[in-house]
Every structure is written in C-alpha cells, then in structure tokens.
Amino acid sequence: MMKSVRVVVVGAGVIGFSTAVCIVEALPFCSVTLMADKFSPDTTSDGAAGILFAAQFPDIPLQRQKHWFKDSFDHLLAIAQSQCAPEAGVMLSSGWQIFKEVPAVKKPFWSEFVIGFRLMTDVERKRFPDHKFGQAFTTLKCECSTYLPWLEKRFRKAGGQVEQRKVNNLQELSNNFDIIVNCSGLGSKVLVGDTQVYPVRGQVLKVEAPWVQHFIRDGDGTTYIYPGIRSVTIGGTRQEGDWRLQVDDRDTKGILERCSRLEPSLNKAKILNEWVGLRPSRKNPRVEREVVELQGRPVPVVHNYGHGGWGVTLAWGTALDTLGLVKQSLHEMAPQPKL
Amino acid sequence: MRVAVIGAGVIGLSTAQSIYEHYHSIVSPLTIEVYADKFTPLTTSDGAAGFWQPYLYDKGNVQETKWNKETFDYLLSFLKSPESIKMGIFLESGYNLCSEPAPDPSFKDSVLGFRQLTDRELQIFPGYKFGWFNTALMIEGKTYLPWLMEWLRKRGVKFYHRKIKSFKELAETGADVIINCSGMWSGQLQPDPDLKPGRGQILKVDAPWLKHWIITHDFTKGTYNSPYIIPGSRLVTLGGVFQMGNWSEQNSSVDHKEIWEKACQLEPSLKHARIVDDWSGLRPVRSKVRLEREAIWSGETPIEVIHNYGHGGFGLTIHRGCAEEAARLFGQIVEQKGKDEGLLTTEVPLQCRSPPVHGGQGSSRK
Numbered sequence: 001m002m003k004s005v006r007v008v009v010v011g012a013g014v015i016g017f018s019t020a021v022c023i024v025e026a027l028p029f030c031s032v033t034l035m036a037d038k039f040s041p042d043t044t045s046d047g048a049a050g051i052l053f054a055a056q057f058p059d060i061p062l063q064r065q066k067h068w069f070k071d072s073f074d075h076l077l078a079i080a081q082s083q084c085a086p087e088a089g090v091m092l093s094s095g096w097q098i099f100k101e102v103p104a105v106k107k108p109f110w111s112e113f114v115i116g117f118r119l120m121t122d123v124e125r126k127r128f129p130d131h132k133f134g135q136a137f138t139t140l141k142c143e144c145s146t147y148l149p150w151l152e153k154r155f156r157k158a159g160g161q162v163e164q165r166k167v168n169n170l171q172e173l174s175n176n177f178d179i180i181v182n183c184s185g186l187g188s189k190v191l192v193g194d195t196q197v198y199p200v201r202g203q204v205l206k207v208e209a210p211w212v213q214h215f216i217r218d219g220d221g222t223t224y225i226y227p228g229i230r231s232v233t234i235g236g237t238r239q240e241g242d243w244r245l246q247v248d249d250r251d252t253k254g255i256l257e258r259c260s261r262l263e264p265s266l267n268k269a270k271i272l273n274e275w276v277g278l279r280p281s282r283k284n285p286r287v288e289r290e291v292v293e294l295q296g297r298p299v300p301v302v303h304n305y306g307h308g309g310w311g312v313t314l315a316w317g318t319a320l321d322t323l324g325l326v327k328q329s330l331h332e333m334a335p336q337p338k339l
Numbered sequence: 340m341r342v343a344v345i346g347a348g349v350i351g352l353s354t355a356q357s358i359y360e361h362y363h364s365i366v367s368p369l370t371i372e373v374y375a376d377k378f379t380p381l382t383t384s385d386g387a388a389g390f391w392q393p394y395l396y397d398k399g400n401v402q403e404t405k406w407n408k409e410t411f412d413y414l415l416s417f418l419k420s421p422e423s424i425k426m427g428i429f430l431e432s433g434y435n436l437c438s439e440p441a442p443d444p445s446f447k448d449s450v451l452g453f454r455q456l457t458d459r460e461l462q463i464f465p466g467y468k469f470g471w472f473n474t475a476l477m478i479e480g481k482t483y484l485p486w487l488m489e490w491l492r493k494r495g496v497k498f499y500h501r502k503i504k505s506f507k508e509l510a511e512t513g514a515d516v517i518i519n520c521s522g523m524w525s526g527q528l529q530p531d532p533d534l535k536p537g538r539g540q541i542l543k544v545d546a547p548w549l550k551h552w553i554i555t556h557d558f559t560k561g562t563y564n565s566p567y568i569i570p571g572s573r574l575v576t577l578g579g580v581f582q583m584g585n586w587s588e589q590n591s592s593v594d595h596k597e598i599w600e601k602a603c604q605l606e607p608s609l610k611h612a613r614i615v616d617d618w619s620g621l622r623p624v625r626s627k628v629r630l631e632r633e634a635i636w637s638g639e640t641p642i643e644v645i646h647n648y649g650h651g652g653f654g655l656t657i658h659r660g661c662a663e664e665a666a667r668l669f670g671q672i673v674e675q676k677g678k679d680e681g682l683l684t685t686e687v688p689l690q691c692r693s694p695p696v697h698g699g700q701g702s703s704r705k
Contacts, residue, residue: 077463080608081607082607083607083610083611084608085548086546086548086608086611090548091548091549091550092550093550094432094474094551115457115459115460116456116457116459116460118452120452121451121452123451124451127418127419136452138460210547210573211424211477211572212429213429213430213431213432213550213551213570214430214431214432214474227550229547229548264419264420264421264423265424268421268424
C-alpha cells in the first residue's frame, strides 16, 4: 500500500486554513494536518474587518497579483451568493473610497475585479467636504471569526487533521511530515528567520450602528468604517514596527474623531469592544517554495506568509498558488518506498 | 386659527409639521390638533419597509416626481447630523431588476449614483436581464413617526385618539381648517371611487448580512407584485404583494408562502434567516394623489378642507413634498381669512399667496 504523502500546514489564520483546505480538497492522496498554537478567535485574522481590498506590491508581477485578487474575490462571491453565506460569514458590501487629494492612479489594478467600479459623482462627494475625489464600488466582506470555523469544518470533512501545538522550528516537523507549508504570518520571523517580516499595528473598534450600510474608506488607509454582519468595524492605525497588543486610548479617541467626521451618525453608536492586531507585513508576500535540509534530508518547504493587511483579500488566491507549489514539490519528490 | 388634522400616519404628521413651520409666526394664535384612531406603531406608515423609491414611471404625474425629489433632498440634508438616527433616516444602496430592458425610471436624477447594472451584477441575479443600481434612503416609519410626534408635541400640537366620522363633526367643534390625511379610509369621510386598497403583505426576517435592497419588476404583474427584499436597521422586509381591491388586513398564509419562496429564490442566503413577523396593510391607491382644497358647504359657512391622501405605495417617499404643498394651500386660506378677519400678524410670504383674483395684492393688517 502506498504511504500517503504527509503534509503539514503551520498556522490557523485565514492564510493557514485557506491553504489547508485547498490542499486537502485537491490532493486526496495526501494526509494533511494543520498545526498552530492559536486558533480562532485568537488569530490576527479574527479582528480584521475582512473587506476585500488590495494594495500593489512592488516586486510581484502584476499579472500574478491580479490572479491573487481575482481568485479570492470570485471564490468568496460564489459563497456570498449561496445558502452558505451567513454560516461562512461572507457578505456583499458597497461603499466609497475617498481621497483628500486626487490620487495618481484613479483606477487601481483591482478595479476590474470588484463589482460596478466607477468614480463618485459630484453629489456623492458633497457628503465628504474634506475630500476631493472618490471611487464607488461593491466588494465583499469576509468575517474570519465566522469564516475560520467554517473553513475548519470543511477541512475536517475532507479528512484534514487539526493539532493545537506551537511549532518552534522546522526540524520538529521533519520527523512526521514530508512537505511543510508555512503560513505562520508574523511567526515566520522566528520560525524561518525572516528578518524582512515586521508588524504593522492596527487598532479597531467594533460599534453597534446597524443603520450604517456602506463602507467608507479614506484612501490613506488609516480611517475606515466597515459595516459587518452584527457590528461595524471602525479604525484604524498603521504603526510600523509596533509590537504592542494593548489598546491605546489615544488611538481610540483618534479613531472615533476621524470616523465620526466621515459618518456623523457614529456619534450615537455604542462601542461593543476594541481590538489590536499586528499585520504580518513584508515588502512583498512570500509565496514560494524551497528545499530545506532538515535532520539530514531535503524537505520541501512552501511559504505563504507576509500578506500584511491584505490577508483576507488574498487568502484564496495565494492558497491556490501555494497548492500549485505543493504539487510541483510532489512531482520532484522521489516516489515513496513501499512498506 | 384652529387647524384639525385627520390622520396620524406620515402624511398627517408631516403636514402638521409643515403648517406649523410656515405659519406659527404668522398666524396667532395657531392651534393644531391631530385626530386619529390609529397612532404609531399601528399606522400604515409604520408597517411599510420605509424605503424611499417612487414607482418606476410617473405616467405623466410630473408634480408627483417633483414632490418625491423634494422629499429625498429634504431627508438627505439631515444625514450630516447625528439627529438622522433619531429620525430613522439612513442611506442604502441596491438593485432594481427587470426581466427585459426598460426605460430609465422617474427617480434617476433624484437618487445618488444611478447607473445601469453590469453583466457581472446580473449574473448574481439569474432570470433578470436588466436593471439599475443606485443609492437611496431608508426612512423607517416606526422611528420617524415617533420623532414627528415628539417634534409636534414640543411645539404644542395636541393629539386626540378619536375616529372622526365627518368633516362637519370637526367644524362644529370650532375647527377653521380641516386637513384630511385619512389615507385608506378617506372614503368614509367623503366617497371617492378613485380610492382603492392595494393590499400588501410583508415578512420581517433576521438576516443582518444583507445590506442592499433588491426590488424586482415584472411588467406583466404590475408594481410590487414581484419579490422585493429591503434590509432595515434591525430586520429585513420581504414582500411582493399588491392586490387591488382587497380590503383584508389579515395575514394570508398563501401570500406568506409565496413571499418567502420567491425571496429565497432571489436571495439564497435567506434560507437561514429567522422569520420574526408578518404584517398586512392597505396602500391607499388612487390614479393620482388628491392634494387640493375643497370648500364643503354645511349650512351657511363653508368648511375649509385640504385633502392630502391617496399616496399608494409611496407615502413615505413623497410625504414632505406633499406636506409643503398642503402648507401652501393652507397659506391661501390664511390669506383669505386674513383679509376677512384681520388675523395676520405679518405679511403672508410671497410664495404662499394665492394669485390675485380681483387685482388686489397683499393682505390686510390688524
């Protein structure tokens, strides 16, 4: 009997689970284990608003970035239109991105992949007197505190195993696994010694404002209002190199002021809770494979980390890419000896 | 001067508001009273989803399109203030879906960001080949009506829980002007064969992941006889029933089933939504809104009546425009009475004056 290839996915955030699901559903002859020290609701993904929105990375070919965005968007759109939508925590969200100064790029690369992208009319802009330019479109919101448990169900249903364990180094894993898939986010700094990974601290408030039906985002990325299924996420901050996980009252005050300026009705909103997360940032996400010598043998390691504040947005697309890299690794591996 | 308003739905209350706003400093004393057998949350306005959208086409009633736009602009102006939440007003975007191409609707220049649907959006709604996307307003009756009542109460308007059986009844108690905002039941005060019930039934469900309204149009079945889904601030309204001539205010299990099944077809995620409530109401349908003065003779003196009823399924949508027009008509009465009785404290504003009949202008001062 052929011993099945043992794959371990490290990390239980949106990247880890998306990648694990892609692999287990596509490769039935692999046994897939997901291993992590933190699970929902304690991952970085859980606090994120989860609005699909992209930045452009400097060193990744644009075509690949377009695939990442489009694949993720189409995957979640299909869920949003299905009966599973509320169980998966996925919904459509329309709104506006506004800029205080007219940006150099009026139609970003992802504008063709969201729905109904257009520039705001003069009347629409009148509502934001501090802002000179704006875009209107419909995108998706994916709430990880609901989505991750839903993905976990899907993962287990396809035969995946879940193990709660902190992985300190790759050597530990090489005894029991043939391929390592690293989705450890900020943890990669230590796990694989990547000095290019750094935190970008973000603080958000969740408020009760069920009358807010549209997202509003300032193009600078630090002020945003994202209505969700049961609460509205307002934020935020972008503090590079800041490792603090505690709530900062000055940030709270700043967020409330900036968001109320954009949406005055928020003055009446009840604050439900506050949260801080560290975006696992990197100049470019690392989605690539390598072979690492572990305990005397070459072990394929596929990396999928460093998505910064774009994890939810790029999860499925990079997971599919990662699956492709896992397949390549499988092709290159020597056939398994028969027992 | 004593003004008696019949009806405490959105039309009655907003008309009282407009009259107060324009005339409380001109006519002294100005007593406004509202008489109704139903108050919020039991009026027709309360049961409605609270979505600002006129019927697709005004069939030549350009005046109504003007009043709709006036209402939209008026409500939109409140969004800058946190007060908008107390009024039940907020923006919401969504989809109008048709099975075949159709001309642009009457409200395309009133709403925000009006555009055609892209192919991608139509793929989300199989069976529909054409449609529009825009941002409009919600105005939830169960919040707006209490806000209006509080506004009026603070300014001395009195409310009487009483069913008025005739205009004469009110005139005999001393009312100088009667504003008839009795909606569906105007026929009981004065027969109107043009006024007919357009029965509607809705479900309210808990589906907070839905943030867009979806209104479908079937030109073979007529307005609102096609499924619609309208998320509110707390619950989502599902509907699509418009039965002309049906006076029943009881919920029908047949209609319930049809509404639910069609809504789930349109929006599959509803399968998991919890149904919280059912409601039926009668839209006061008329070929056009009756907004006019009438002097009803009873004995020697005429009873001044201003009719403001027959707003069908667009009462909330049109209310402010009509209220302002009713106030303008009231101004004509005030000017006339002012001339007769020297009641005015200041000049009646120019836009409220009736056109000169005998060549004389202005009003007499006490």
